[in-house]
Amino acid sequence: MRESIRAWTESIETFLLDVIFEQRRGYVAGLVRAILYSLSKIFQVAVKTRRFLYNVRIMRDSTLGVQVIAIGNLTVGGTGKTPVVEKFARELKDQGRTVAILSRGYRSKPPPFRKRLVNKLLFQEDSTPPRVVSDGKSLLLDSEAAGDEPYMLASNLKDVVVLVDKDRVKSGRYAIEKFGCDTLLLDDGFQYWKLRGRRQDIVLIDRQQPFGNERLLPRGTLREPPSHLARATTIFITKSDGKTEELRKRIAELNPTAGIIECIHHPLYFEDVFTGQRCGLELIKDRKVASFSGIAQPESFEHSLTALGGNLVYSKRFADHHRFSQQEVLNAINRSKKRQAELIITTQKDAVRFPKIDRRDLPIYFVRVEIKILSGAKDFQDCVRKICFR
Template sequence: MAHKRKSEQLETYLLSVIDGSAEGKWPSVLRVIMAIFSWLFTLIVQTRIQLYKHRIIRGNTLGCQVISVGNLTVGGTGKTPVVEVFARNLQQQGRKVAILSRGYKSKEASFKDKMIQRITTGRIETPPRVVSDGKRLLLDSWTAGDEPYMLATNLPEVAVVVDKDRVKAGKYAIRELGCDTLILDDGFQYLKVGHRLDIALVDSTNPFGYGHLLPRGLLREPMRNIKRAGFIFITKCKEDGAPELKEQLRRLNPVAEISECRHAAKYLKDVFGDTTYPLEKLKGLKVAAVSAIAVPESFESALEAFGAEIVYVRRFADHHRFSQQEIINTINWSAKRGAQAILTTEKDAVRFPFVERRDIPIHYMRVEIEMLSGEEEFMDWIMRICFKTPRDD
């Protein structure tokens, strides 16, 4: 636990150095060092892309539709709801869909299990973890990872398969689950599998990752590489969209379809039950906001927009796995501040351990993608992927 806290503190500090909020001599020195490594990282990234582009390194062809959904920055672009709406639309148009996820911070096979496999089979090659086979939910969030588990819960007729090697996961989904369409979750940089289509997400609140590649900024590759995308989602937009950003992206990619969208809250749901509540419940309600996401400000702003009075805020590092004691401590502190409910995100809710206490209700906010522009183009894309035309309907 102490090691995890130190790791999260270091992550928070480095982010403050990157965004410039950490001031003084040493943060300035660290930014210079980061810039040097950023230049080296850029060289490595661009070399790798060219090796795949010129087929010096060959990607794998899996013999079915492969679509990647990803982004050029690290951190929260709101990717999971986009993957969800994309997979649901493909499934509703008759495709047998599997989402292939790396399963960030999911539980790996134990050393003991690996050694047993080595002794019995002569090699260590674990099969992919099937979170859902498109019929049943098979794993918990601890084993699957929070985002794959959330996708599997919300998409009961879509398979979700987790493995760092998504070539292996894709072959398994085709062979064992009968899938004919694969979605690479966070797959924009995953070049080992050939993509028919690339969908790139751009966060309107921080589109260019502070203008630098890792570690000086948050970019995984230069922003100009968005030219690989066939469809661009600008996420977290305000009601009037993001016209200036859209124009900037159009200059970088003249041919891609561009959709502006926002993450719209739909309802509240009990973290430990099935009861749902309308968003109107938040009006005038004193709440504690608890989250472990990349951009907690957006969640907290949404609560206030619906009339909630935030009396206590507790933020953890992105993907933090909550302990039972942390939840109990949160309940205690929330009660002392006069909170009438504890609110968290859906992504965080799947990582909440069960607690018996019910003196303060704990809800999460269900959020879905709402397109502000480009919806017709998006549906045309879906139809083309499914080899349909409007007349087929």
Template sequence: MPNRWFRHKADQFEQFATDIIMGRSEGTAAALFGAFLQVCSYLFSGIVQTRLWLYRNRIFRDEPLGCLVVVVGNLTVGGTGKTPVVEMFAKALRDRGRKVAILSRGYKSKAPPMWKKWWFWLNHTEEAPPRVVSDGERVLLDSEVAGDEPYMLARNLPGVVVLVDKNRVKAGAYAIKKFGCDTLILDDGFQYLPLKGRLNLLLVDKTNPFGNGFLLPRGILREPIKHLKRASYVFLTKSKGRRDEELEAMIQKFNPDAEIIECAHKPKYLKRIDSDEQVPMSFLAGKKIGALSGIAVPESFEAFLRNTGAKLGYIKRFADHYRFSHEDLKSVFEEAIAAGVEMVITTEKDAVRIEDGEHFPLPCYYLRLEIEILRGAADFDEAVGKICFPNGKPVNELAG
């Protein structure tokens, strides 16, 4: 009980801080805490730029692994729609005959108990291996142990190895040796400097490119905007089809050589959580629904639902990566029923954090999103070919 109370308070504080960073909160408390966070941002900026300088000047050294390494990441925390891009890249590379491994740090995954770590150290001379979420044939870990995104990727990508470890140099070497992988996708790896990518794909959310312009913890930036210059390609995500010339000019100012590929996250269908039922998005038109989410930018998800012609009669937001308990869901559905909604819709990323066997008093579906290229390539497969196979060169000639 004390642990649950502590987790609840921690999640409340995280949501409070997130609301301040995203400009959702006002008042004296928000202003004072915001000023404190701004001071911390200046300190964080100094640390970030010092670290990059050390790697750039080879005082700290990266470790090449002798195969193609594709880095997918962003300058900001959360909300750029990175997971569907990683999934589509892995799928396209796999379908072209590559043996692909996705390397993730497993954000907010459950670490192995300390006794297991000690037991391994006592009985082995080498480091503990990375957690194998998928060996390419089977999904071996659940979302709590693997982390939300790695589990979701493993579930959606048969034939692709998914590994979790904070040390992604070690995880990459393991993928090559154990599974014979020739292509590594470094998920959320733009700031992971020990493993150098030959290709750095930077995602920028068109709806909120750089937040308020401050670095963490006052803003959403992980590093300064000028570090756009480190990208090989820039993917503008969550586009509605209209060009943003000001944003593109900023990108070209800092990185005139980077090619820009514009894409949209398109809702494809709804999948019922407690059955195999799958329905088209048109199913929601005219219905009064509830929206349940625990993601960084819930506004985008809720906008998708409104655009179907549905009426949002109930909205419940939790902190990013929040792990729902049975009591949480019971309370949500009681409130949803009281609001008179016909069903509750959540995100695919949230759905993986709902325990198997959970029963709902209302139908509960998750929204499946996929990437659609709008500009810069005819489709995603062409984008992959353009980026990873220039001039038709095989992967082993592109290793770095």
């Protein structure tokens, strides 16, 4: 039942994305676009009203007395946020901060429905403690319970606390009281205005699709109007190719004071999904490879494989955050073999959702990446220095 609901949800999501980016034509698609446009106008009013209510203090934010860094984006998905969160957490930890990453755990396993219903009916605050993905010593949850990104961050950052809860004021308080944290990183937190205090707002902009199709949800992929970029203290241009003059000019018009950092997702090595064996980047050079992914922008990932010298003979794409079944992996192996692929490559974010399989006709590796700063390194160090009060 759960699998069929997930499959139906993903098919609707794929259809809507095709409609939003006008890859579907015809009467039905046009009608859906008209409906989405009307809804986006309502959404715009809701966003501006909510912001106004926070500004005039009708809706109250909370201060926990520690440093808060919100890392997020104006658009939905695909900016490469997780490696940036990891870079900040690692740098702050190296500077002596006690860091906790607070995530809402997108598509993680929610609390029991009965408990959530009772809390809503009785207007009670959820007293359930946040889920502890990592206590800074051990990995305590799997990817299904934690969510893809929190699990991946906890796997890569062994000495950083990672908590999951929709209420990040609650999880922030928990991080301070239980783990003595003095720095809270809000993963996907630019729109989370409930937690303020000493706060830095870091916004990521994808060079390839800076503001999506320039329309708000649900007609487009913008969560807020581009003018709201003015709140950012630092802006990362991700997936940069160095040709960003026009984008920088647009950013400067929206926010003339923010530091701008350009970066790329730099591949480090390949790691076998099942055995953990690591290989250098020369692994795929001049070899036939297949790609397998369930991410927001698979084209960027596939291009990175060809850039490393791989000959991409087959690619299988799923909806973002898709949880793979054993049969789907086996089908991908069979089709890759038919195209004479020598190995299958996936992303680390996808690898955490892989099921165990008995048949391994082809080796399956994920590519481990990190953020590499191309320009604005001084702005990054200044940003870290401000956080650390140095």
